[in-house]
Amino acid sequence: xxxxxxxxxxxxxxxxxxxTAAGTRRRRYLAVVLGWIVFIGLxxxxxxxxxxxxxxxxxxxxxxxxxxxxxxxxxxxxxxSIVRVVAGFFAAVLIGTPVGYFMGRSKYWGNFLQSPVIVxxxxxxxxxxxxxxxxxxxxxxxxxxxVGLIAMPxxxxxxxxxxxxxxxxxxxxxxxxxRNERQVFRHVTVPSVLPFVFAGVRLxxxxxxxxxxxxxxxxxxxxxGFQIRRNYQLFNMPAVIAWVLLFVLFMLLIERxxxxxxxxxxxxxxxxxxxx
Amino acid sequence: MAAMGAxxxxxxxxxxxxxxxxxxxxxxxxxxxxxxxxxxxxxFIGAWQLLTLIAPRxxxxxxxxxxxxxxxxxGSHGGIVRGQFFEHFAITLQRFSLGLFLGFVSGLLVGILIxxxxxxxxxxxxxxxxxxxxxxxxxxxxxxMWFGITWxxxxxxxxFASFPxxxxxxxxxxxxxAPELKHMSTAFEVGRSKQFRHxxxxxxxxxxxxxxxxxxxxxxxxxxxxxWFSGQAGVGFRTRYWFDANRYRGFVGxxxxxxxxxxxxxxxxxxxxxxxxxxxxxxxEADFIEIEEQQVGL
Numbered sequence: 001x002x003x004x005x006x007x008x009x010x011x012x013x014x015x016x017x018x019x020t021a022a023g024t025r026r027r028r029y030l031a032v033v034l035g036w037i038v039f040i041g042l043x044x045x046x047x048x049x050x051x052x053x054x055x056x057x058x059x060x061x062x063x064x065x066x067x068x069x070x071x072x073x074x075x076x077x078x079x080x081s082i083v084r085v086v087a088g089f090f091a092a093v094l095i096g097t098p099v100g101y102f103m104g105r106s107k108y109w110g111n112f113l114q115s116p117v118i119v120x121x122x123x124x125x126x127x128x129x130x131x132x133x134x135x136x137x138x139x140x141x142x143x144x145x146x147v148g149l150i151a152m153p154x155x156x157x158x159x160x161x162x163x164x165x166x167x168x169x170x171x172x173x174x175x176x177x178x179r180n181e182r183q184v185f186r187h188v189t190v191p192s193v194l195p196f197v198f199a200g201v202r203l204x205x206x207x208x209x210x211x212x213x214x215x216x217x218x219x220x221x222x223x224x225g226f227q228i229r230r231n232y233q234l235f236n237m238p239a240v241i242a243w244v245l246l247f248v249l250f251m252l253l254i255e256r257x258x259x260x261x262x263x264x265x266x267x268x269x270x271x272x273x274x275x276x
Numbered sequence: 277m278a279a280m281g282a283x284x285x286x287x288x289x290x291x292x293x294x295x296x297x298x299x300x301x302x303x304x305x306x307x308x309x310x311x312x313x314x315x316x317x318x319x320f321i322g323a324w325q326l327l328t329l330i331a332p333r334x335x336x337x338x339x340x341x342x343x344x345x346x347x348x349x350x351g352s353h354g355g356i357v358r359g360q361f362f363e364h365f366a367i368t369l370q371r372f373s374l375g376l377f378l379g380f381v382s383g384l385l386v387g388i389l390i391x392x393x394x395x396x397x398x399x400x401x402x403x404x405x406x407x408x409x410x411x412x413x414x415x416x417x418x419x420x421m422w423f424g425i426t427w428x429x430x431x432x433x434x435x436f437a438s439f440p441x442x443x444x445x446x447x448x449x450x451x452x453x454a455p456e457l458k459h460m461s462t463a464f465e466v467g468r469s470k471q472f473r474h475x476x477x478x479x480x481x482x483x484x485x486x487x488x489x490x491x492x493x494x495x496x497x498x499x500x501x502x503x504w505f506s507g508q509a510g511v512g513f514r515t516r517y518w519f520d521a522n523r524y525r526g527f528v529g530x531x532x533x534x535x536x537x538x539x540x541x542x543x544x545x546x547x548x549x550x551x552x553x554x555x556x557x558x559x560x561e562a563d564f565i566e567i568e569e570q571q572v573g574l
Binding site for chain 2: 028030032035039055108111112114115116118122123126127130134209210213214217229232237240241244248
């Protein structure tokens, strides 16, 4: 009897908690929307005060421009950038994974490669962009090279960490049961290092996109970076801001809907391990 | 593997397969961490030199060092231009520190706001995220369109580029203050100033420092871009000057200068300082990596 009473009280409490939680959530959404309204309102007031479209166009004017771009060559331009950046990431993984593997496997190579990787990781993006332009001129491969170079250290460092973290006991057990080195590599090392490759890509994701677009500013006839530069040279401020906002939106959407989910999937086993 | 590294440099002396004898002092040095790093540097310079043999347009290490010597000592570059290292470097440092100051202070204020109030967080968080996602060259373009080729453009580029990184870090730090400790110190009537000194400052200091590091890295990239696109002086401008003049040794020389600057400031000075200042924290480096993961990914 007392048990059921206690239970019902508990249930009541839970319902209360849930209701207040929903209330807080609703209030938070409201505040987020309010935040956007305040942001756009301030922008609008500022644009009125500046009073020049070439300096600061109003939000409405930029929105018009966004619509024009969306109806026009939005997808061709974005697709051009996406293909290059993805190819660049492939290059980064292709080079970074073996580098990281050696760094994690042997102490000597860890020391040998440490400084180069750290220095490569702190080189300003401008360097890579200009270098890619010098090597390839106006071409498809410039941004690929730049993205590959900027993302490589991140992939390498993460893979090294992953290789160092491979479960020793698992390796020992596999050897004890007579698995050869290749089998251990294929079924123990690779699966446990793979998420770290992804982590490297994920960490360098926004940086690499930024450098990729920067490279398009220098040496490209297509892509988001090229569009931003073209409109900058035409002094077309609304179009510059419109392209930048589309870029930001695109990045945030990829971040929220693809990367976060992929990460959750890939690292599910880790969560499981933590729960255990 | 170690033998391979040793063999790379001294193919003539220890190339013979000397199996069971204990390694000599030279060999031991070669396989030590310092030896490995020195070997890496030597291999890098050797590869660079080799590259100049294949592609003659690439300036070699000697050429670049000569250039830098002339540029730094203010000598004459072939009788046309004088070396102007310190002039440009000083100008860039001035603008950089001013922009960093602006970005840091505003980031600190907004970060404290976002971290301490749920309403402020809901209001401002998305704006900060948008700013975080904007590439620095966009700020270089926008500030140039607003201010023309002036000193304000690079200063504001640095400020805009570094602001969101400071804000996000500080907000995270403020939110990381342990509520139990806060409740406890309030319950035991610890004074506000004492709470601030012993609870809030130690909890947030690491995050502020991490934010500063990001601000420096991002801001340095920003000022180079801004000066490259619209400077009439400064490191970025000078780099572009040699690039446009088709003197790649000048370009490479200045690239080395700005890379060395950021590596020394970030990895050598700030990283050590951080380790020493926050050694008492259980996992300050791990925290930093965690923070890094959370926002570099954005």
